[in-house]
Amino acid sequence: MTNPILEVRNVSKRFGGVEALRDVSLEVKRGSITGLIGPNGSGKSTLFNVITGFYKPDSGSVYFEGRRIDGLNPNEIYNIGIARTFQIPRLFGSLTTLENMMLSPRGQKGESLLRAPLRKAWVNEELQIANEVKNLLKEFNMDGAYRMVASSLSGGHVKMVETSKGILGRAKLILLDEPTAGVHYAVGRSLFEYISYLRKTANLTFFIIEHRIDLLFDYVDYVYVLHMGRLLSQGTPEEVASDPKVIEAYIGGA
Amino acid sequence: MEVPRELINTTWYTCLYSLMAVPLTLSYRTSKVLNFAHGIYITIGAYIPVFISRGLGISVSPIIAILSSFTAGAILAMVSHLAVFSPLIKRKATPVTLMIASMGLWIFIKYALYAALSILQRSWMTQLTYTNPNIDIPSSISFMGIEINARLLLTILLVIVVFTLLTLFLMKTKTGMAIRAIADNPELAQLTGISREKTLLIAWAISGGIAAIGGFAWSIFAYVSPETGDNLILQVFACSVIGGLVSLSITFIGAIIISSAENLLIILLNRYFGVELSFRPFLSFLILLLTILIRPPAGAGGGLPYRYKITGYISRLLRRREENV
Amino acid sequence: MFDIVSFLVSWFPIFSIYAILALCLNMEIGYTGMANFGLVAFYAIGAFVAGYTSMTIFLSFYGYNYPIYSLDAIITMGKIAGRTPWLNISVFILSLILAFLVAGLAGYLVSFPTLRVGPAFLGITILSFGEMLRVFMKHFQPTGGSYGLLGIPHPFAWVSDPLIKNLLFVIVTLVILILVFIYFELLANSPYGRALKSIREDEIASLCLGKPVPRIKAELLFVASGVSGIAGALYVFYLGSVAPDMFVTAVTFEVWSMVILGGRGNNMGAILGALIFSLLNRATAILNFIFLDLLIDPNYIRWMITGILIIIVLMYRPKGILAEKTVKTDAWRIFGEAQRDWDRITAMIQVANRYLKRAFHWLIGRETK
Numbered sequence: 001m002t003n004p005i006l007e008v009r010n011v012s013k014r015f016g017g018v019e020a021l022r023d024v025s026l027e028v029k030r031g032s033i034t035g036l037i038g039p040n041g042s043g044k045s046t047l048f049n050v051i052t053g054f055y056k057p058d059s060g061s062v063y064f065e066g067r068r069i070d071g072l073n074p075n076e077i078y079n080i081g082i083a084r085t086f087q088i089p090r091l092f093g094s095l096t097t098l099e100n101m102m103l104s105p106r107g108q109k110g111e112s113l114l115r116a117p118l119r120k121a122w123v124n125e126e127l128q129i130a131n132e133v134k135n136l137l138k139e140f141n142m143d144g145a146y147r148m149v150a151s152s153l154s155g156g157h158v159k160m161v162e163t164s165k166g167i168l169g170r171a172k173l174i175l176l177d178e179p180t181a182g183v184h185y186a187v188g189r190s191l192f193e194y195i196s197y198l199r200k201t202a203n204l205t206f207f208i209i210e211h212r213i214d215l216l217f218d219y220v221d222y223v224y225v226l227h228m229g230r231l232l233s234q235g236t237p238e239e240v241a242s243d244p245k246v247i248e249a250y251i252g253g254a
Numbered sequence: 255m256e257v258p259r260e261l262i263n264t265t266w267y268t269c270l271y272s273l274m275a276v277p278l279t280l281s282y283r284t285s286k287v288l289n290f291a292h293g294i295y296i297t298i299g300a301y302i303p304v305f306i307s308r309g310l311g312i313s314v315s316p317i318i319a320i321l322s323s324f325t326a327g328a329i330l331a332m333v334s335h336l337a338v339f340s341p342l343i344k345r346k347a348t349p350v351t352l353m354i355a356s357m358g359l360w361i362f363i364k365y366a367l368y369a370a371l372s373i374l375q376r377s378w379m380t381q382l383t384y385t386n387p388n389i390d391i392p393s394s395i396s397f398m399g400i401e402i403n404a405r406l407l408l409t410i411l412l413v414i415v416v417f418t419l420l421t422l423f424l425m426k427t428k429t430g431m432a433i434r435a436i437a438d439n440p441e442l443a444q445l446t447g448i449s450r451e452k453t454l455l456i457a458w459a460i461s462g463g464i465a466a467i468g469g470f471a472w473s474i475f476a477y478v479s480p481e482t483g484d485n486l487i488l489q490v491f492a493c494s495v496i497g498g499l500v501s502l503s504i505t506f507i508g509a510i511i512i513s514s515a516e517n518l519l520i521i522l523l524n525r526y527f528g529v530e531l532s533f534r535p536f537l538s539f540l541i542l543l544l545t546i547l548i549r550p551p552a553g554a555g556g557g558l559p560y561r562y563k564i565t566g567y568i569s570r571l572l573r574r575r576e577e578n579v
Numbered sequence: 580m581f582d583i584v585s586f587l588v589s590w591f592p593i594f595s596i597y598a599i600l601a602l603c604l605n606m607e608i609g610y611t612g613m614a615n616f617g618l619v620a621f622y623a624i625g626a627f628v629a630g631y632t633s634m635t636i637f638l639s640f641y642g643y644n645y646p647i648y649s650l651d652a653i654i655t656m657g658k659i660a661g662r663t664p665w666l667n668i669s670v671f672i673l674s675l676i677l678a679f680l681v682a683g684l685a686g687y688l689v690s691f692p693t694l695r696v697g698p699a700f701l702g703i704t705i706l707s708f709g710e711m712l713r714v715f716m717k718h719f720q721p722t723g724g725s726y727g728l729l730g731i732p733h734p735f736a737w738v739s740d741p742l743i744k745n746l747l748f749v750i751v752t753l754v755i756l757i758l759v760f761i762y763f764e765l766l767a768n769s770p771y772g773r774a775l776k777s778i779r780e781d782e783i784a785s786l787c788l789g790k791p792v793p794r795i796k797a798e799l800l801f802v803a804s805g806v807s808g809i810a811g812a813l814y815v816f817y818l819g820s821v822a823p824d825m826f827v828t829a830v831t832f833e834v835w836s837m838v839i840l841g842g843r844g845n846n847m848g849a850i851l852g853a854l855i856f857s858l859l860n861r862a863t864a865i866l867n868f869i870f871l872d873l874l875i876d877p878n879y880i881r882w883m884i885t886g887i888l889i890i891i892v893l894m895y896r897p898k899g900i901l902a903e904k905t906v907k908t909d910a911w912r913i914f915g916e917a918q919r920d921w922d923r924i925t926a927m928i929q930v931a932n933r934y935l936k937r938a939f940h941w942l943i944g945r946e947t948k
Binding site: 052073074075076078079083084086090091092093094095096098099102103104106107108109110111112113115116117119122123126127129130131133134146147165169 | 762765766769770771772773774776777780781783784785786787788789790791792795798799802903905906908909910911912913914916
């Protein structure tokens, strides 16, 4: 259990002349909440995009549970157990909450062209997922929202539905890109409470990009700091907070 | 001295395609509307000189014909923007919605033209389809002992003048720079106080006008019919796709590529491999497909971060070899 | 004066062919968000495949070796078309299957380079494919060049009464339409249909939820293009002829108009759109027939109205007449919501069945008494 669930080794990525990531290596321990911080444009989102298969790294490699995953497509990455959320939540706007959440479980039998018209082939699985969705919604205190169209949900609810993707998808590792952006501080705190609750109960691992460092530092085990595409510092929240390089980068960057 | 026919045709088609495709790229780049009605601007541009010369029963001076074609195309494009695209964009229409709206516009104008033609044919008692306008151009000009086709010369001159003016306009004038700013970064451009609506209107007018000039150039090259623009749309799209729907200069290169493929390559294929000349449209389409496969246009067209299995498989094989070493 | 039966036999096949096309386009644009502006290409492929196979099989079966586009072939077909009923029927079925496969394969292959690129490029490519195909077929001698093929055997050519012959064809088209509708409804109201809608909403987010977006798109294009091919084959057997210029881009636009007016993402809407436009079509044809020498062809007016109508619908009622419904799977039952539409229908059938049985037993009981 001590071996890292995700390992990034010497990853570099260029866009034209701009070096977005340069020789970045890091590890995410199984069952941990790991943070990733850095000023704007430091390459955090690029790193997430490399891990989730949006980009192929120019050099270096990414390992998930000992298996090499760089170069896989985003759908394959999801199917081996890495879920991600986006900075601007990407729910399916004109579908209902129920439909949005029903889409998350991976490898559904009814999602094949040949089996789809045969109701018997997928109905049991469908009912089971729907039950799970119902329980989750109850947990989120949004029982009545199941038939609301996703574009009409409130900001906090959107975040909850977005986070639920990883749970329903049976992900082992969840990458959250600024989960508290655009919501109230209190909502953000309850979201983090929920995340650490999930970590304990569901044995999930979280890797989180966050701008609200005060909030993040209350919950994470380990933090990586990116600056100008390079790993600037790492350690426990206390170590990072007292690192002069980090302070300088943040003041210089801001 | 005899210049080969194929070479003349290639030059001529290059001029025609560039006059038609460059404005398509311009309008997509500024407004993000893929305009299927573009073909009808070409047709209208080809018909305006016909209307003038037949209606008045005179032969028209080329300058008047060009200017009136340009005006008609520009007005048509501005009306399409004001009446259709602008209100739809305000209602947050998706790109697909805009495309289908442009198709509606295209069908409407095309059949309105058909209707107008059938009325005019009766009242003027003259044939208006598969016809040419009477333009005041000598058939050939003798220049230092070489006979040059005056129509071709006029077309080449037209291309040079139009594109020089367009470049100067986009690079030097304030409006032109505003157009480029809107094309590259609409949000930022609006923050700097550029009026989006006014700038887009001018961009539409220019693209419609140039497309109509392309139509005029066609009318002195071959017969004009209500299907003129539609018959050319495949090639025009192919040129624009080579330009990635972004770059005006690469669109021009696209026009060269497509016209040489259709006039030179097909002859070579015919002579050495026995490929039939009817495969001509295949070539343009093949080039279009290859462009999309080799250079998948990301940003401008919106794309999917997805690599095909075959390429992924090959790269994994290569990597495995690296690891073994 | 107005003969309802002859109206039905001439109008209904056209209506159901357009309804099938509209259903296909609805699956592509309404559910998956793929802007297929070259629908007519797959329709044309189906038509030409059906025309080609049926002519070739018929002529070779009777031992003639005229080219299928020659005048001799057309005259011979007139003589032999009604001789062997089983041949007509089996050629008809074979043509439908081949039309499905070839058109589907074409859809699958053409879609391949365009799956990764945005809607503008997809639109350009498929539209260009349709135009290219039309221009190419005009010069392609084996299917008769720009004149096309004539004398294609009607599947019921062996029926002597023309009215019954046409009524049989109406029944066949109706059955195919119903089958296509049921199949697409089943597909749409399943987890697969939900995945399709997620692709329409946001294909990148869908990809990040593990949906193999390019594969799903290609599969759907295979199915929808194949079914459009079947529509093309039906059209050929209805007309008895096929020519390249029947498949201009305007046909694609007409089908688009049906889907948009009827309601994107709603299969009933697609059929409603087809109904409205095919009646409009018929009305102009009748106008044309009554006033033989009009100044303006009513068809021009019809097209102008269609163009304007679509723009107006897009502006003021973008959802169309029938708005989209949610994906009706069994998941809703967990929340105590209504079922799929035909769960109600099956419930009704069960009730009816129970009453029928009761009535039957009552009858039997009476008889035995």
